[in-house]
Amino acid sequence: MWPQVPQALLRLIPEQASTVAGQVDALFLFLVAVTVFFSGLIFLLILVFVLKYRRRSEAERPKAIHGSLLLEAFWTVVPLGIALVIFVWGAYLYFVISRPPAAAMEVYVVGKQWMWKLQHPTGQREINELHVPIHRPVKLTMTSEDVIHSFYVPAFRVKADVVPGKYTSVWFEATRTGEYHLFCAEYCGTSHAVMGGRIVVMEPAEYERWLSGGVGEESLPAAGEMLFTRLACNTCHKTDGTGRGPSLVGKFGKSEKLTSGENVAVDESYVRESILNPQAKITAGYPPIMPTFKGLVTEDQLLQLVAYIKTLKMDGQAKP
Numbered sequence: 001m002w003p004q005v006p007q008a009l010l011r012l013i014p015e016q017a018s019t020v021a022g023q024v025d026a027l028f029l030f031l032v033a034v035t036v037f038f039s040g041l042i043f044l045l046i047l048v049f050v051l052k053y054r055r056r057s058e059a060e061r062p063k064a065i066h067g068s069l070l071l072e073a074f075w076t077v078v079p080l081g082i083a084l085v086i087f088v089w090g091a092y093l094y095f096v097i098s099r100p101p102a103a104a105m106e107v108y109v110v111g112k113q114w115m116w117k118l119q120h121p122t123g124q125r126e127i128n129e130l131h132v133p134i135h136r137p138v139k140l141t142m143t144s145e146d147v148i149h150s151f152y153v154p155a156f157r158v159k160a161d162v163v164p165g166k167y168t169s170v171w172f173e174a175t176r177t178g179e180y181h182l183f184c185a186e187y188c189g190t191s192h193a194v195m196g197g198r199i200v201v202m203e204p205a206e207y208e209r210w211l212s213g214g215v216g217e218e219s220l221p222a223a224g225e226m227l228f229t230r231l232a233c234n235t236c237h238k239t240d241g242t243g244r245g246p247s248l249v250g251k252f253g254k255s256e257k258l259t260s261g262e263n264v265a266v267d268e269s270y271v272r273e274s275i276l277n278p279q280a281k282i283t284a285g286y287p288p289i290m291p292t293f294k295g296l297v298t299e300d301q302l303l304q305l306v307a308y309i310k311t312l313k314m315d316g317q318a319k320p
């Protein structure tokens, strides 16, 4: 297993409460160890050489030195090896952190000056607070209404920019119940320092109780479906494919052929772009007639539409 940080170090390193925390700390401690070792070695060598090669008399002239191929090769190859270890280790960890497991529970996050708005797929909305079950991967799909923020939970070793105009994502799996600080880690204006909150990690049964205790809000896909009808999206994007726009059934997660001949992956970002800037990437075989919905839908509503389109399965039935 990954090393557990001793209690005495807890003031230097935040507690470990996610599956990646120990791995991040192991890499960090390795970097610290390498740095301390070489700093010590250099200080020691300076001291030794200062004493050993000091000038002993006025008349002393140093001997000429002609270098050593062996020594040069040694101090080239060893640092190269260490740098490669850091690179491979860091890249591996980056991939682990940036790829959410397929079964992850999805939560949608909108940052704004100066609060965090979080929505569960089942409809619960939270401000500056996120309740999650323990031992379950949670994927966050995040965007901002105004400026760049950064979603930072030190105990999970998770930090990701939240950028206006696009979706970024991050995931974590909590390993300990309790409350953990959530920070904004990107300076975003006057109240940046107080833009934060807490993540509450609960036992699964307790989490289910919390979920059912919420006021009866409709689920995200259900809210998205109502919006889809209210904005009249359904008059063109007919489910049977006879509309003026392509049917959206079974499209999410697949690849779509464009008029330009390119293929594009139908993901959260593509759906979002197609709503706000429909002319950017037109599905092959359809005319560029869709108007933009920029200014007509909020970031929260965009996420509801995305959640709805995700549920449109091949059989043509929405399953919120």
Ligand code: CUA
Pocket (backbone or CB within 6 Å): 111, 112, 114, 148, 149, 150, 184, 185, 186, 187, 188, 189, 192, 193, 195
């Ligand atoms: Cu939001 Cu700093």
